[in-house]
Amino acid sequence: SRDAPAARILELAAxxxxxxxxxxxxxxxxxxxxxxxATVIALAPLLPEAPADRALHAIAAGYEAMTRCATxxxxxxxxxxxxxxxxxxxxxxxxxxxxxxxxxDLATTIEAVSIAAGWQxxxxxxxxxxxxxxxxxxLIGAVAAVSASHGMHGDPAALKDWERRAVQRDxxxxxxADATTPAVLATTVKPFxxxxxxxxxxxxxxxxxxxxxxxxADIVRVRVAVPPLHLAMxxxxxxxxxxxxISSMQYQVALALLHPQDxxxxxxxxxxxxxxxxxxxxxxxRAEPGLLEHFPEQWxxxxxxxxxxxxxxxxxxxxxxxRELSWKNLHAKGEKLFARAGVRSEDLxxxxxxxxxxxxxxxxxxxxxxxxxxx
Numbered sequence: 001s002r003d004a005p006a007a008r009i010l011e012l013a014a015x016x017x018x019x020x021x022x023x024x025x026x027x028x029x030x031x032x033x034x035x036x037x038a039t040v041i042a043l044a045p046l047l048p049e050a051p052a053d054r055a056l057h058a059i060a061a062g063y064e065a066m067t068r069c070a071t072x073x074x075x076x077x078x079x080x081x082x083x084x085x086x087x088x089x090x091x092x093x094x095x096x097x098x099x100x101x102x103x104x105d106l107a108t109t110i111e112a113v114s115i116a117a118g119w120q121x122x123x124x125x126x127x128x129x130x131x132x133x134x135x136x137x138x139l140i141g142a143v144a145a146v147s148a149s150h151g152m153h154g155d156p157a158a159l160k161d162w163e164r165r166a167v168q169r170d171x172x173x174x175x176x177a178d179a180t181t182p183a184v185l186a187t188t189v190k191p192f193x194x195x196x197x198x199x200x201x202x203x204x205x206x207x208x209x210x211x212x213x214x215x216x217a218d219i220v221r222v223r224v225a226v227p228p229l230h231l232a233m234x235x236x237x238x239x240x241x242x243x244x245x246i247s248s249m250q251y252q253v254a255l256a257l258l259h260p261q262d263x264x265x266x267x268x269x270x271x272x273x274x275x276x277x278x279x280x281x282x283x284x285x286r287a288e289p290g291l292l293e294h295f296p297e298q299w300x301x302x303x304x305x306x307x308x309x310x311x312x313x314x315x316x317x318x319x320x321x322x323r324e325l326s327w328k329n330l331h332a333k334g335e336k337l338f339a340r341a342g343v344r345s346e347d348l349x350x351x352x353x354x355x356x357x358x359x360x361x362x363x364x365x366x367x368x369x370x371x372x373x374x375x
Contacts, residue, residue, distance in 0.1 A: 005042040009142055012038035013135035017086075019266050020246050021337065023187040024196050025063075027296050028070035029079065030086045032093070032187065035138040036062035039097045043142065047101065054101060062097030063183040069093065073165070076296045080229055087134045091116035092162070094141025095148075102149050114154020115144035117162040130243070188318070191333055192263040195247040197230040201301035202252045202263070204316035208305055209257070216257045216279060218307050224249055225288035225302040227295050235285040245270045250280040264340040 016022055016034030023033040040058050047054070069089035070078070078085045095116035099109040119140050144154070190199060201224045208214070226234060226249070236248035245251055245268045254276045255262055262271075291300045298317045305312045338347065 003045075005046065005142070006139055008042035009038050009139045010132070010135045012041060013138045014131040017134050018131040020193045020195065020268075021190050021266065021333075023189050025067045025183060025187045026196075026299055027075060027186070028067040028085060029076040029296065030066050030070045030089065032063045032066040032086075032183070035086070035090055035094060035134065036066065036097050038135070038138060039094045039142050040101060043098060043101045043146075050101070050103070054103070058097050058100035060182060060184045061100040062093050063187070065089070065096040066093035067183040067186075076229055079233065084130075084134070087137050090134060090137035091119045091141040091144065094138045095144040096141075098142045098145025099148065102145055104145070104149055108148050109145075110159075111152070111154050112141075112145040112148035114156060114159040115147055115152065116141045116154075118155050118158035189330070189333070191329075192336070193246065193266055193268060194252055194263065195233065196299060197226065197234050198247065198249050198252045200299055200316040200318060201226065201249060201303050202256050203318075204301060204303040204314045205253055205256055205305070206260070207316075208303060208312050208314050212305075212307075212312055214305070214307065214312075219257070219282065219305055220308060221306040222253055222283045223304040223306075224253070224283065224285045225291065226285065227291045227299065228287040228289055229292075229295075230299070231285065231287040237280060239270045239272065239280075242268050242270070248280075249285045250283040251276075253283045254279040261336075261340060264336045266337070266341065 013035045016038065017031065022031050024031050036059055039062065040055050044050075044055065066086070066089050069092055070085040073083075073085065073088060074081075075085065078088065092113055095112040096109065099112045104112065119137070148154070190196060191203065192199070194202065205222065233247055234249040236244055237250055239245055239248055239251050245255075251270075252263075255271070257279060258275055259271065262268075288302060291302070294300070294317070300315060300317045302313065302315045338344070
């Protein structure tokens, strides 16, 4: 059945992650929302008598688990090793989310984490299996939580091995996530579809062309500087797949100039016409070590636009509208996404009303929140 918890987790986690408009926690380089929320939504029908704030507690616990575990493994540096941080820690994160939903005690939660820790989910697979592999890793954690609730036990050696790899990295550095701000409140939301590594520069480009009233014909060259860890991922001149169209800095720049409405296109089928190809050839991407000053808390970029008459430059330390998670920003983003997808505006209003009702539980405003969530 498509309504079965396992099927719901696979569908919600894979579809949500594939949109590339979900939330992101920059310090750990993870996208917690889709997988954690998929776990909560799928398990909720099994718990009709659970109090409403149980779901919020489970989401918050899952966010803490994902961001802390990924930070301990190395955070953004994992990508350069071919490891997708979100997928690597998805089983343990989902296990803790599920354990909180099921209201398991500490000993049983540890068993759930031990079961999940026995699965190795480090590598990042190519599309289209990429998002499905992430969803499968989330499902592993949920199954681990349910299994532990029925008395199954994990392998303590697997948990010890995971802890060893997480706490003591190869370079000898020990990493710990910042515990001063709840992770669920420290994430940002992407303003439009795209790999987050491209969004600061794309937002800066949009701001420059708007302020100077530039058109594509006015631009001689665009130069983009990104943190060194991002260069290999975003410096793509050959666009063959959807992942290329989402990750390429050259493609994002050309799309913003020629088809700005398509920044909100979640399908993101590559456009390979002559105009896009020619404009991409005018985009140079380089690494700038100076942008590591506040990395990974800030994923900055510098954009320079050469016109016949002048050079315009702007440094962006974040993507436009991503810092303030306000109803105004969410509604503006939703309107553009819904319009591009041909969805009715009244559906957006209904969704906003639902989220507002859910947020009135107010658990995240409790000053004892972290103590309660983390025990």
